Amino acid sequence: MLKSVTGGSFIIEDVDYPTVVTPDQLTDEQRMIADTTRDFVEGEVTPHDEQLETLDYDLTVDLIRKAGDLGLLGADVPEMYGGLELDKVSSTLINERLSKASSFALSVGAHVGIGTLPIVYFGTEEQKKRYLPELASGQKIAAYCLTEPSSGSDAQGAKANAVLSEDKSYYTLSGTKQFITNAAFADVFIVYAKVDGEHFSTFIVERTMDGVSIGPEEKKMGIKGSSTCPLILEEVKVPAENLLWEVGKGHLIAFNILNIGRFKLAAGSVGAAKETIELSANYANERTQFGRPISSFPLVGKKLAEMNVKTYLLESMVYRTAGLMDDAMKDIDFSKPDAGVVSAKAIAEYQLEYSINKVFSSETLDSIADEGVQIHGGYGYIQEYKVERIYRDSRINRIFEGTNEINRLLIPGTLIKRAMKGQLPLMEKAQALQSELLSMVPGRTFDGTLEQESHLIAMAKKMFLMVGGQAVQKYQLDLEKEQEILSHLADMMIQVFAIESxxxxxxxxxxxxxEEKAANAIAMTEIAVHEAFDVIESLAKESIASMESGDTLRTQLSVLKKLGRRTPINLTARKRQIAEKVAYSSKYVV
Structure with missing residues (x-):
């Protein structure tokens, strides 16, 4: 049984590794759900792949409804409202397997995630009964409307306005929402607007309401098979009972739903990364140059190995987080009036981890897609080869659900806020480290499997505490202005969470x-830890140099050097080992 883990505590505590949820622990039921999703994609979606990319609304809607018939839209919807109420690991498996459906996966993802979940978590009993059964079946399709032409990451800077009628029976909504996925065919819109231009709130708006109109499709770089249009609201009279939760609580709904969206984006990235490896390995095995397959050349093999290692990290991180989500949300009773409050608290517990997943997954997939194109050579630039589309489609992920820059500021910012509220003993740990660092760090030898890697993860956490404690002490309330340092702290945390997972x-x-049968996993973990440690040490060094100078700087760098003592390993041999396995299997391997 997974014990309760405080969000963000991984950076100051050792992981209790037997309790971490992994994709190697799946039940028969979870595997069946994954297989059902895969079969649906391969049997119903893939044959229409090219037609979907032409933005065929009718086909997209028809396939969404077929997914609903199989229960794939109701994973996160309670049974009492027509859903399956699956655990988060199961819904993660659905997201991962759907990713092979390219733009169609985005259409489904926007519907089941940010489109439906606001009602699941924050709707009244009447709202849930009215909307969720049809959303879970696909009879109605949802869209999420937060971004505006003049406000993206600054969501509360929205200008859409809502005014309550004198008899308090309806709100009049006016404004424009930008870049709305599924807008062309959605029936239900989750819309954010300010009541009286001041109180940020959320409304359920129906397509059939007078004054609702849809702007033209955006011409996008990628995800061309998904609908992306403006939503235009011109004095739309929305019944008062369509207010979601309470006036002025829109920011809590928006931020928590975005947290879930960030995680679901990461789950989809796992599937896309695996598909890219499979496409690249197959191509490298079939493509011959100088009389042999290019997969046999060490530099191509190195790419395949590094793609596989990054995917192993990402997959491990995502399912670890799914386990944390299951633990946080297991006791929510969606039929009770306080479900919104309880849901908000449960979701917010791991908001830091969701941002970590989002940043790492989007940048990892971008890197893997880029290398996939490179392995394909000139053919990787041709639309006939799917890796070209994966490359274009992946780019949006660093912008979706809050840009990576915003998420990088949120990661350490959230950690510090939790510490200030007494939820994490962050500063106590940092202060205790100060006295520890004054003494010499003795040299150690490591004989057992992953012993040195375990030590390096612990040292990486100390480096974070050293830099973070120094930054808080130096800048105090002004730390939020030091975005470069905050970004470095975020990247250190991201690397630690990935390698520890x-x-x-x-x-x-x-x-x-x-150990023999886990040899690939051991090699990948060794590679990942040593390469991540280089990154973490470099970030720590740069951060310290930006805060200190002279003798203080030299002292701090000396301490950092002690923490960084290690014996290098043969990365080349390990990557060749992984490359051989990937090429032989023609797919992602563990």
């Missing part, structure tokens, strides 16, 4: 299979 998973595999 992989480490915990590999330790479980060793316990389950033995």
């Amino acid at each position: 992989a480490f915990a998973r590999t330790k479980q595999l060793i316990d389950k299979r033995g």
Whole structure:
């Protein structure tokens, strides 16, 4: 049983690796759900792939409804409202398997995630009964409307306005929402507007309401098979009972739903990364140059290995987070009036981890897609080869659900706020470290499997505490202005969470299979930890140099050097080992 874990605590505590949820622990029921999703994509969606990319609304809607018939739209909807009420690991598997459907996966994702979940978590009993059964079946399709022409990441800077009628029976909404996924065919819109231009609130708006209109399709770089249009509201009379939760609570709904959206984006990225590896490995095995397949050339093999290692990290991180979500949300009773308050608290517990997932997944997939194109050579630039589309489609992920820059500021910002509220002993740990760092760090030898890697993860956390504690002490309330340092702290946390997730998973595999059968996972973990440690040490050094100078700087760098003591490993041999396995299997391997 997974014990309750405080959000953000991973950076100051050791991981209890047996309790971490991994994709290697799936039940038969979860595997069946994954297989059902895969079969649906391969049998119903893939045959229409080219037609979907032409933005065929009718086909998209028809396929969404077929997905609803299979229950794939109701994973996160309670059973009492027509859904399946699955655990988060199961819904993560659906997201991952759907990713092979390209733009169609985005259409489904926007509907089941940010489109439907606001009603699941924050709707009244009447709203849930009215909307959720048809949303879970696909009879109605949802869209999420937050962004405006003049406000993106600054959501509360929205100008859309809502005015309550004198008899308090309806709100009049006016404004324009920009870049709305599914807008061309959605029936239900989750719309954010300010009541009386001041109180940020959320409304359920129906397409059939007078004054609702849809602007033209945007001409996009990628995700061309998904609808992206403006939503125009001209004095739309929305019944008062369509207010979601309470006036002035829109920011809580928006931020928490975006948190879920960030995680679901990461789950989809896992599937896309695996598909890119499969496409690239197959191509590298079939393409011959100088009399042999290019997969046999070390530099191509190195790419395949590094793509596989990054995907292992990402997959480990995503399912670890799914497990945390399941633990946080397991006791929510969606039929009770306080479900919104309880949901908001449960979702917010791991908001830091959701941002970590979002940043790491989007940048990892971009890197993997880029290398996939490179392996394909000139053919990777041709639309006939799917890797070209994956490359274009992946780019939006660094902008979706809050830009990566915004999320990088949120990660350390959230951690510090939690510490200030007494939810995490962050500053106590940082102060305790100060006295520890004054003494010499003795050299150590490591003989056991992953012993040095375990030590390096612990040292990476100390580096974070060293830099973070120094930054808080130096800048105090002005730290929010030091965005470069905050970004470095975020990247250190991202790297730690990624490698620790992989480490915990590999330790479980060793316990389950033995070291010989877990050899690939061990090699990938060793590669990941040592390469991440280089990044973390460099970020720490740069941060310290931006805060200190002279003797203080030299002292701090000396301490950092002590924390960074390690014995290098043969990365080349390990990457060749992974490359051989990927090429032989022609797919992602663990």
